[in-house]
Structure formats: structure tokens, C-alpha cells
Amino acid sequence: MxxxxxxxxxxxxxxxxxxxxxxxxxxxxxxxxxxxxxxxxxxxxxxxxxxxxxxxxxxxxxxxxxxxxxxxxxxxxxxxxxxxxxxxxRALRETAEAHSGELGDLVRAYVGDRDGLSMITRDELLLRLRQGDVVVLDVRPQPEYEAGHIPGALSVPFSDVKSRLREVPQGSEIVAYCRGPYCLYADEAVRLLTDEGRLATRLEEGFPEWKAAGLPIEHSAT
Amino acid sequence: MxxxxxxxxxxxxxxxxxxxxxxxxxxxxxxxxxxxxxxxxxxxxxxxxxxxxxxxxxxxxxxxxxxxxxxxxxxxxxxxxxxxxxxxxRALRETAEAHSGELGDLVRAYVGDRDGLSMITRDELLLRLRQGDVVVLDVRPQPEYEAGHIPGALSVPFSDVKSRLREVPQGSEIVAYCRGPYCLYADEAVRLLTDEGRLATRLEEGFPEWKAAGLPIEHSAT
DNA sequence: TTCTTATTTAAGTAGGTACTTGAATAAGAA
DNA sequence: TTCTTATTCAAGTACCTACTTAAATAAGAA
Incomplete structure (x- = not known):
């Protein structure tokens, strides 16, 4: 010993x-x-x-x-x-991000400019959900939605957003979410919806962070 | 992008x-x-x-x-x-520990048997410190003590414990701490002190966990 | 049984990693 | 200046890693 x-x-x-x-x-x-x-x-x-x-x-x-x-x-x-x-x-991502510079450049290169993108935090979304005046869109691939999603969210995979615009209820604001901060699905969905004249916002984080925060999750019946 | x-x-x-x-x-x-x-x-x-x-x-x-x-x-x-x-x-250690089996064996091989070892948690130590009836011993190498330690702790590096027994106040219980769960300094110090008839206990975690919990820290004047 | 599909295994190769030894810096002391 | 000490750099070697291609399993369908 x-x-x-x-x-x-x-x-x-x-x-x-x-x-x-x-x-x-x-x-x-x-x-x-x-x-x-x-x-x-x-x-x-x-x-x-x-x-x-x-x-x-x-x-x-x-x-x-x-x-x-x-x-x-x-x-x-x-x-x-x-x-x-x-x-x-998550700890690895935070550590790498704290090492400012290089990673920031790579994120910017991959993610592009998020300046014009409307974003809300998890807490804000929770508040809006309680008020009941938002439609939540899960724009990840279908299998990921089925494995677990934010309760009440509609599954409209990123690639289908354009063709399935009609299915998205009109009138209320739309919040799109995806895998997390390094995922572009929600960014693109928000841009597309905004171009179509909808009021759309991206959830800052993704599904894993929602789950990790201990918030409720819904599974698809299979 | x-x-x-x-x-x-x-x-x-x-x-x-x-x-x-x-x-x-x-x-x-x-x-x-x-x-x-x-x-x-x-x-x-x-x-x-x-x-x-x-x-x-x-x-x-x-x-x-x-x-x-x-x-x-x-x-x-x-x-x-x-x-x-x-x-x-810390996250890496927790992940590896969750992967039960192999790592547990390696810890046991290195650390030996801790069954007979008296241990207290951080919270218990805080309580005892407030009551003022414990002597805290930092048994890490001197430079680590100087870089930061639990307030009021005495620096008695592991290798000096035997020869400096007289410096450790008699009468009250002794709590020894070191680097953390994979460090043996406190284990050995507690065994040594117990053999000498002292009432000695090991802090479950180490200095980094104390610091990470946001608890107060003392630095040596240099 | 044979056929199909999803996955794993085996073998090979280019490039990367962890050490070694010995020489090169860099700061301070004499 | 020269000498000393702490650290880094350079070059070499044995081993490891990430991919490739092609063959082997393993479960289910026909």
C-alpha cells in the first residue's frame, strides 16, 4: 500500500x-x-x-x-x-471556454454571428411556459426528441422547418431549442422563422442542460 | 459557418x-x-x-x-x-469512480484499508471548529501549507509528525487533513497519532474541496 | 436454409506521445 | 566576467492512436 x-x-x-x-x-x-x-x-x-x-x-x-x-x-x-x-x-467545455482566445475563435468560426439572434434563458422560458404564451419547438433530429424532450414541445426537425411551417401555431411567440450552445439547429430555425415574419427566439442552452437542471422531461410513447 | x-x-x-x-x-x-x-x-x-x-x-x-x-x-x-x-x-474523478470496479480496486490497492480509520466530514469539522474543541493539523508538505490552508491549522508535514509530536497540543481531539481522498498523508498521521494514544481523526476530503466549497482560507505571510 | 442488415474484428499504415539524454537559456551570485 | 542553479529545447526511440479496407459475426427476414 x-x-x-x-x-x-x-x-x-x-x-x-x-x-x-x-x-x-x-x-x-x-x-x-x-x-x-x-x-x-x-x-x-x-x-x-x-x-x-x-x-x-x-x-x-x-x-x-x-x-x-x-x-x-x-x-x-x-x-x-x-x-x-x-x-x-460540461466541466470540460467550461474549462476550455475559460481558456479564452482560441476556442472562442473556433466557436465563432463554426457558429457564426449570433448578435442578431434573439435568445432567452432557461429561467425565462420556464416563466413564459407558466404564462402559457409560447410554442416550444424541438428542432433536433426525431430520434433525439423521442428519447426525451421539454414537455409540450413540438418535434419539427431542423431540416423540416421550412416545409412544415403551417403546423406551427400562429399568434404566439416561438422558442426553438436543440442540443446545446455548440448546436446550430435552433439558430437556423429561428432565422428561418423570423424571415417568414414569425416572432422566434432561441433557448440559450439545449436539452441536456434542461435535463441536468432537474426540470421535467417528456418521453414519446413507443 | x-x-x-x-x-x-x-x-x-x-x-x-x-x-x-x-x-x-x-x-x-x-x-x-x-x-x-x-x-x-x-x-x-x-x-x-x-x-x-x-x-x-x-x-x-x-x-x-x-x-x-x-x-x-x-x-x-x-x-x-x-x-x-x-x-x-473533480468531475473526472467522480465519473471514473461511478465506473465501479476497476478504479475501486486500484484505490484499495494504493490507499489500503480505511475501515479502522476514524473520519469526519467537512460539515462536522466546521461544527467542531465553532465549538473550539479540536486541533487541526495540515500534514501536507510545507509549501502547500504556505500557499493556503484551513484557518488555525498547524503545519506538521507528514514526515515530521513523529518527531514533532510534542508540538501538538494535548487534551483536545486532533483532525488531520491533506490533499484529498487519494492522499495518504492524513491516513498515516492519524494512525501514528492513534498509536501514541492521541484521539485523532481524518478529514474525509482535502484542502481543494474545502477551498472549492467557498470556506475561509488562511495564507502564510511570506 | 440462404439472404440481408447492423455491427464488430483484424490487419496495416501514417502520425502522435512519453520518455530519454545532452545541449542551450536565463537569472542571480561571486 | 565566470559560475551556479532552474528551466527549457532538440533529437532520438519505443510504443500508442486514428484511421483505412476487408473479412467475420450475429440477429432477423424470406
Whole structure:
């Protein structure tokens, strides 16, 4: 007990979990899995990688204890191992953001200019929901909506917003949300709706943050 | 804006911070830096690595935005870049611990059996401090005590406990603390004191957790 | 049974990482 | 100035990682 070799082994094991997060593709997988469970082929499509490569990344997450999997017929569904993983991912983002400069530039390069974009916080949305004068739009892909969404939200995946405009109730303000701060679905939806003359706003954060705050969640009957 | 290449670059940058933590030696450095700033040679001695290798690890932490450094004469002192890093490190530990099994075994192998060890929580210690019937012992190395400690604590580094027994006031219960749950200094101090017939207890957590909880801290006049 | 689809495994390669050793800086002391 | 000490840099090597392609499983459908 207490010798250097064992100490090194302990810290190596802790570092294993960090290594699992230490790859851009796996970080994306964690971000997506934060929305709910997904199959390997869906995940491969999301991160634009081959099935083989995606499978290997997922198994790395499995081994590190960040993800878990279940088989259903011919498909295998992966999900985050515990809420602690969600906290770890958020802490990593906050740390990287505090290291001002580089990451900010990359976010700006990917996300573009959000200056003209109307945004509201979670607390504001809660208030408006109680008043009952907003329509909430979940613009993430359908499977993520089905795995869990803000109660009362309508599922209109980003790619369908334009064609399904008529389904969105008129008259009240629209609040769109997606995966989180690094997700553009809600941004684009708000821009599109605004162009159509609707009053639309983006929720600052995404579904995982809503869930992590302990707020109520609705699941689709399957 | 919004293309795959930029998205990959953004997540690669986030993964960079995780990669920096993804090495046992650097994880140890982060754990030690959580106690306060230290010079390169002190850190090299702590992790039992060469100066060159330690320096390279520290520069990796620097580049990733997890650490920062300042020069003072011929020495360069490294410290954590922000409290967010401390949160990240804690989240990583919690995640790894949730992945029951392997890590538990490694902790047990390094830490040994804590069953016979008397422990108190932070809240209990706060209560006892208010009652004024405890002596608090900081058994970490002197530089860590100087960089910040629990108010009123006496600095008796682990290696000196045996020879400096007389300095520890008799009559009241002793509470020893160190770096945190993976640190053995307080364990050993409590065993030693108990063998000498003193009433000694270990603080469950360490100094970084005390600091993170926003509790008061005392610094040595230098 | 054979066929199909989803996933994993195996093998190979280019590039990255963690150490080592020895030389180069950089600040202060003599 | 030279000497000393703390730190960094440079170059080399053994090992590890992220991807590729092609073959192997594994479950369900026909």
C-alpha cells in the first residue's frame, strides 16, 4: 500500500477516462449521446465517419466507463453511462471556454454571428411556459426528441422547418431549442422563422442542460 | 459557418483539454497544483520524473489552458489556470469512480484499508471548529501549507509528525487533513497519532474541496 | 436454409506521445 | 566576467492512436 507504482496505476486509470474524451470524434459522440441513446449507424452518420471507425470509438468510450450499450434486434444502442459523464463534459467545455482566445475563435468560426439572434434563458422560458404564451419547438433530429424532450414541445426537425411551417401555431411567440450552445439547429430555425415574419427566439442552452437542471422531461410513447 | 470542418476543429479543440488531462503524470500534476502553485523541481520530485519530462508535461498543461506560470528569480511557478480546472478534475474523478470496479480496486490497492480509520466530514469539522474543541493539523508538505490552508491549522508535514509530536497540543481531539481522498498523508498521521494514544481523526476530503466549497482560507505571510 | 442488415474484428499504415539524454537559456551570485 | 542553479529545447526511440479496407459475426427476414 502507498507505493509509487500503485499511485501511478491509480492516476493512469483516472487519465484513461480523460483520454477517452481526448479525441474530437469521441467528444462529438458524447455530445450527441447527451441527448439520449442512439444506434451505431445513426452516430456514424452524425459524425461523418465510417461504421468501423465509429464502432471502435464507441467501444473505447465503453471501456472507459463513459458509455454503455444494449442490443435491440439487429441494432445496438449506445448511451451515456451516468449523469456524471454529462457533468464531466460540461466541466470540460467550461474549462476550455475559460481558456479564452482560441476556442472562442473556433466557436465563432463554426457558429457564426449570433448578435442578431434573439435568445432567452432557461429561467425565462420556464416563466413564459407558466404564462402559457409560447410554442416550444424541438428542432433536433426525431430520434433525439423521442428519447426525451421539454414537455409540450413540438418535434419539427431542423431540416423540416421550412416545409412544415403551417403546423406551427400562429399568434404566439416561438422558442426553438436543440442540443446545446455548440448546436446550430435552433439558430437556423429561428432565422428561418423570423424571415417568414414569425416572432422566434432561441433557448440559450439545449436539452441536456434542461435535463441536468432537474426540470421535467417528456418521453414519446413507443 | 456551420460546415463539418469547422465543427471538427471546434471539437478537436475541446478534446485538446481532455488530452492534456489524459496522462497519469499530468493528472498527478493537476492534483498537486490543486493545492497551490509549485516550482518545476518540486513538482518533478513529487511525481518522481526527470525535470525535462516534468517541464514538458507542464508546458502541455499550459498550452491546453489548464495551468499558468509565473517567473520569480530563477524559479518558475506553475498553478491551475482557473477554478474551472479544479471542477473538471473533480468531475473526472467522480465519473471514473461511478465506473465501479476497476478504479475501486486500484484505490484499495494504493490507499489500503480505511475501515479502522476514524473520519469526519467537512460539515462536522466546521461544527467542531465553532465549538473550539479540536486541533487541526495540515500534514501536507510545507509549501502547500504556505500557499493556503484551513484557518488555525498547524503545519506538521507528514514526515515530521513523529518527531514533532510534542508540538501538538494535548487534551483536545486532533483532525488531520491533506490533499484529498487519494492522499495518504492524513491516513498515516492519524494512525501514528492513534498509536501514541492521541484521539485523532481524518478529514474525509482535502484542502481543494474545502477551498472549492467557498470556506475561509488562511495564507502564510511570506 | 440462404439472404440481408447492423455491427464488430483484424490487419496495416501514417502520425502522435512519453520518455530519454545532452545541449542551450536565463537569472542571480561571486 | 565566470559560475551556479532552474528551466527549457532538440533529437532520438519505443510504443500508442486514428484511421483505412476487408473479412467475420450475429440477429432477423424470406
Amino acid at each position: 502507498g507505493d509509487q507504482q500503485e499511485k501511478d496505476a491509480l492516476f493512469d486509470a483516472l487519465a484513461e477516462a480523460a483520454k477517452a474524451l481526448g479525441n474530437g470524434r469521441r467528444a462529438q459522440l458524447i455530445d450527441i449521446l447527451g441527448q439520449g441513446e442512439r444506434s451505431v449507424d445513426e452516430l456514424a452518420a452524425e459524425i461523418h465517419q465510417s461504421m468501423a471507425n465509429t464502432s471502435q470509438h464507441l467501444q473505447r468510450l465503453l471501456r472507459a466507463g463513459l458509455a454503455c450499450s444494449r442490443r435491440s434486434g439487429t441494432r445496438i444502442y449506445y448511451s451515456l453511462a451516468s449523469p456524471a459523464v454529462e457533468r464531466l463534459w | 456551420g460546415d463539418q470542418q469547422e465543427k471538427d476543429a471546434l471539437f478537436d479543440a475541446l478534446a485538446e483539454a481532455a488530452k492534456a488531462l489524459g496522462n497519469g503524470r499530468r493528472a498527478q500534476l493537476i492534483d498537486i497544483l490543486g493545492q497551490g502553485e509549485r516550482s518545476v523541481d518540486e513538482l518533478a520530485a513529487e511525481i518522481h520524473q526527470s525535470m525535462a519530462n516534468t517541464s514538458q508535461h507542464l508546458q502541455r498543461l499550459l498550452r491546453a489552458g489548464l495551468a499558468c506560470s509565473r517567473r520569480s528569480g530563477t524559479r518558475i511557478y506553475y498553478s491551475l489556470a482557473s477554478p474551472a480546472v479544479e471542477r473538471l478534475w
